[in-house]
Amino acid sequence: MTEAPAYAQAKSREIAPALLLGGLAVLVCVLAVASLFIGRLGIGGVADLIAVRGQDPETFRILLIEVRLPRTVLALTVGATLGLSGAVLQGLLRNPLAEPFILGASSSAALGAVIVFYFGVAGGAALATPLGGVAGTMVATAALLALGGRAQEPLTLILAGVALNALAAALTSLALNLAPSPYAALEIVFWILGSFADRSLDHLVLALPLMGIGWILLFSTWRALDALTLGEDAAASLGFNLAAIKIRAILGCAFAVGAAVATTGVISFVGLVVPHVLRPFVGYRPSRLLPASLLGGAALMLAADIGVRLIDTQLELKIGVVTALIGTPFFFHLLYVMRRSGQ
Amino acid sequence: MTTSPHFEVDSLSVQYDDVRVLDQISFAANGGSLIGLIGPNGAGKTTLIKAMAGLLTTSSGTMSLDAKPLAAWSQDALAQKIGYLSQSRIVHWPVTVDRLVSLGRLPHRGPWDGVSDTDQAAIDEALALTDVEALRSRTVTTLSGGELARVLLARVLAGEPQVILADEPVSGLDPGHRLQVLSGLKRLSADGRLVVVVLHDLTLASRFCDRLILLHEGCVAADGTPEKVLGPEILASVYGVKAVTVSHGDETTVLPWSHI
Numbered sequence: 001m002t003e004a005p006a007y008a009q010a011k012s013r014e015i016a017p018a019l020l021l022g023g024l025a026v027l028v029c030v031l032a033v034a035s036l037f038i039g040r041l042g043i044g045g046v047a048d049l050i051a052v053r054g055q056d057p058e059t060f061r062i063l064l065i066e067v068r069l070p071r072t073v074l075a076l077t078v079g080a081t082l083g084l085s086g087a088v089l090q091g092l093l094r095n096p097l098a099e100p101f102i103l104g105a106s107s108s109a110a111l112g113a114v115i116v117f118y119f120g121v122a123g124g125a126a127l128a129t130p131l132g133g134v135a136g137t138m139v140a141t142a143a144l145l146a147l148g149g150r151a152q153e154p155l156t157l158i159l160a161g162v163a164l165n166a167l168a169a170a171l172t173s174l175a176l177n178l179a180p181s182p183y184a185a186l187e188i189v190f191w192i193l194g195s196f197a198d199r200s201l202d203h204l205v206l207a208l209p210l211m212g213i214g215w216i217l218l219f220s221t222w223r224a225l226d227a228l229t230l231g232e233d234a235a236a237s238l239g240f241n242l243a244a245i246k247i248r249a250i251l252g253c254a255f256a257v258g259a260a261v262a263t264t265g266v267i268s269f270v271g272l273v274v275p276h277v278l279r280p281f282v283g284y285r286p287s288r289l290l291p292a293s294l295l296g297g298a299a300l301m302l303a304a305d306i307g308v309r310l311i312d313t314q315l316e317l318k319i320g321v322v323t324a325l326i327g328t329p330f331f332f333h334l335l336y337v338m339r340r341s342g343q
Numbered sequence: 344m345t346t347s348p349h350f351e352v353d354s355l356s357v358q359y360d361d362v363r364v365l366d367q368i369s370f371a372a373n374g375g376s377l378i379g380l381i382g383p384n385g386a387g388k389t390t391l392i393k394a395m396a397g398l399l400t401t402s403s404g405t406m407s408l409d410a411k412p413l414a415a416w417s418q419d420a421l422a423q424k425i426g427y428l429s430q431s432r433i434v435h436w437p438v439t440v441d442r443l444v445s446l447g448r449l450p451h452r453g454p455w456d457g458v459s460d461t462d463q464a465a466i467d468e469a470l471a472l473t474d475v476e477a478l479r480s481r482t483v484t485t486l487s488g489g490e491l492a493r494v495l496l497a498r499v500l501a502g503e504p505q506v507i508l509a510d511e512p513v514s515g516l517d518p519g520h521r522l523q524v525l526s527g528l529k530r531l532s533a534d535g536r537l538v539v540v541v542l543h544d545l546t547l548a549s550r551f552c553d554r555l556i557l558l559h560e561g562c563v564a565a566d567g568t569p570e571k572v573l574g575p576e577i578l579a580s581v582y583g584v585k586a587v588t589v590s591h592g593d594e595t596t597v598l599p600w601s602h603i
Binding site: 094223226227228229230231233234236237238239240241279283284285286 | 393396397398418419421422423425426427428429431433434435436437438439442443446447449450454495498502
């Protein structure tokens, strides 16, 4: 009998690719502009900015170029990275629960960056933190594929992710425990929570090229992901070198997610939610899901980052906290649906 | 059709950890024949067909296609030449039948090419040959087991391979579709292709195959025409069954009857 997972039974709601990608691109542009002109609690909006520009052009420049722009570009690119890597991991592992955070890649990136922090290398070489993140993700993704990459059983992979998350959490706690001062520990904790606030142009200059390399590697797997719909043997018989594809996916995730997490901290579940929501609109084709998830991730992250600025809390909510609060119930829902269908 | 393919397997052995799954297998096969790979469960049929598709690391021995070692073929060229149907019928995403079958054209398409007229013609022919044209816009998750089996075979045929390696293409199909799929494969072999199928049904094997290769505990126990391979002594020693011979017109076939 055909296995008909319930998560996959939704009626086709396919949209023409040009319309879908065009629509998402327009949405990203609108949100990016909005992100530039919406300040905390709505203060510093367009009218305020124009007023500042008239009185003090230098403050206007600093506000727009050095404060708002890095935040907007980071939200856009980190969201795109998480959406894209979620789509690639799900296609590669043929598992709708695969996602950088659930599989332990994000927390391992954070660990890599924390180690760099902890040993104080970050002060010496600015590129060290993102590279620490890249190294952490690379180790985690390779370990994951070795532990459960060939398994047909989705739960095996999730358990491998649980183990990697536990290991990364334990080692991060160790670093906190041994932190030289409470201030250093607090700095690490706040950074891990995940935020786009207070990042500078320098952060961008470091992270963007690494994310770019990651995106190219991730996109290069697209045809093989379609073939993998038929399973690994059939994909190999269609001429795809699966070992090379896996290495490209590992390196791609390592560069993109590693650099993203090292810059913004851990932002969870975006890679789970975005591909899942967009999949019906691309006719469930893994290759078509990649550009859609890239744009969808960017749009979701920009919208969420505008949202945390507008919610009235005493301290601004960290975006990683918000995505975790929204993403966890979604994860429960997916698990429930998969269990009900006997997966 | 271009030149008829020639496949040679010479002293092939495959070992998983300490277990030798295939031991010194040798045979040669030419286009224009439908070869049945038969044998009890665990005899090594799936391993042999996977090895022939270039999907396994072999321990020793050589295989060649058109006088060129399999290892010397580029992955792309081999994918155009050999079509492999896996025993597994899991499709991981609920794509439409049309799209699933069009995956068979991937080896013929450049990275940026869409589905050309040639591709579409091959897809249509494959859908017709396996009698699944009416299902083309259905989602694969809504198909019955038999329908899915035929759709997956159509995926292989869409690549217009000269060598077709099919692992249990008719298991789980009703009698009508078993006969239909095997006569389809027979027609393809008559066109000059080499078709190798793993079969459990000895009656169908003796009816449709030009030649049978019987595997037993990783070795070739018999190789030849169905009459020769499915003789009473071999059936008794390898399968432990007694069979009766059934004749219809000028055709005869065996029917496993009782366990010995």
